[in-house]
Amino acid sequence: MDVTLISKMFEELPRQGPGLDESTAYACSQIPINLKGGKILDIGCGSGMQTLILAKIYPDCIITATDLYQPFLNDLTLRAKKEGLEGRIVTHQASMDNLPFDKSSFDIIWSEGSAFIIGLSNALMYWKNFLKSDGYLVVSESAWFIDSPSDECKKFFDEIYPDIKSESDTKEIIRDAGFHVISTFRLPDSGWWDNYYSPLIKRIPLLKEIYADNSDAQMIISGLEKEMEIHQKYSNEYGYTFFVLKKQGNY
Numbered sequence: 596m597d598v599t600l601i602s603k604m605f606e607e608l609p610r611q612g613p614g615l616d617e618s619t620a621y622a623c624s625q626i627p628i629n630l631k632g633g634k635i636l637d638i639g640c641g642s643g644m645q646t647l648i649l650a651k652i653y654p655d656c657i658i659t660a661t662d663l664y665q666p667f668l669n670d671l672t673l674r675a676k677k678e679g680l681e682g683r684i685v686t687h688q689a690s691m692d693n694l695p696f697d698k699s700s701f702d703i704i705w706s707e708g709s710a711f712i713i714g715l716s717n718a719l720m721y722w723k724n725f726l727k728s729d730g731y732l733v734v735s736e737s738a739w740f741i742d743s744p745s746d747e748c749k750k751f752f753d754e755i756y757p758d759i760k761s762e763s764d765t766k767e768i769i770r771d772a773g774f775h776v777i778s779t780f781r782l783p784d785s786g787w788w789d790n791y792y793s794p795l796i797k798r799i800p801l802l803k804e805i806y807a808d809n810s811d812a813q814m815i816i817s818g819l820e821k822e823m824e825i826h827q828k829y830s831n832e833y834g835y836t837f838f839v840l841k842k843q844g845n846y
């Protein structure tokens with residue numbers, strides 16, 4: 596599948612995955628340090644809705660926001676300017692599995708809805724290198740909320756994300772990757788709709804028109820429609836969970 600095509604279809608949305616300003620802020624409140632003059636890295640930031648909140652919550656810090664797709668970063672730069680935050684948000688186009696930063700250089704690493712792209716375990720083990728020894732990492736990740744999901748829902752995830760796990764199995768992956776779990780909480784359902792699915796639903800007729808002759812794009816659109824239908828039916832069975840983590844070794 597053409598990643599640029601998928602990204603292009605997600606341009607002009609408030610964000611590119613489920614999330615909520617209040618949840619970003621709550622995750623920050625779970626980090627037990629008063630960070631002053633520190634460095635934060637936001638990986639797979641998209642157009643950076645959560646980056647802007649981080650910049651507001653940590654007013655003395657520099658936030659480096661990275662994504663593979665430059666137009667999202669351009670959008671974030673514009674948004675940051677509008678909010679007077681341009682001096683403290685630095686964007687950097689980079690792949691999350693090949694980051695051009697110094698080892699042990701960040702106080703906090705953040706990644707909402709993006710770690711799955713290289714697999715949670717790989718992501719944590721690789722990103723840990725860029726955290727200071729007493730650093731914190733926050734990820735949001737899909738998880739099963741019940742032990743026996745419905746057949747239709749399970750079948751859908753077998754196709755799109757077979758690695759989805761229960762929250763307790765996810766915690767085990769996290770510990771094996773070298774982190775302590777400080778706190779976990781679930782993204783409320785409004786985090787799927789307010790800034791993600793609802794604007795996406797509005798955009799779909801335009802996407803269908805623009806990409807009328809592009810069979811790959813039509814397939815992506817059908818996939819998104821199916822995803823939203825599944826979420827409407829089964830949001831009690833799975834969702835996004837935030838994991839607030841501390842690098843092991845200095846606890």
Ligand SMILES: C[S@@+](CC[C@H](N)C(=O)[O-])C[C@H]1O[C@@H](n2cnc3c(N)ncnc32)[C@H](O)[C@@H]1O
Nearest residue numbers: 610611612639640641662663664690691707708
């Ligand atoms: C589900 S979106 C999440 C975006 C944002 N964190 C949010 O919650 O709105 C995943 C993001 O990862 C980016 N991405 C995809 N592959 C990537 C890679 N290999 N390295 C860095 N970013 C990548 C996409 O461009 C997209 O912005």
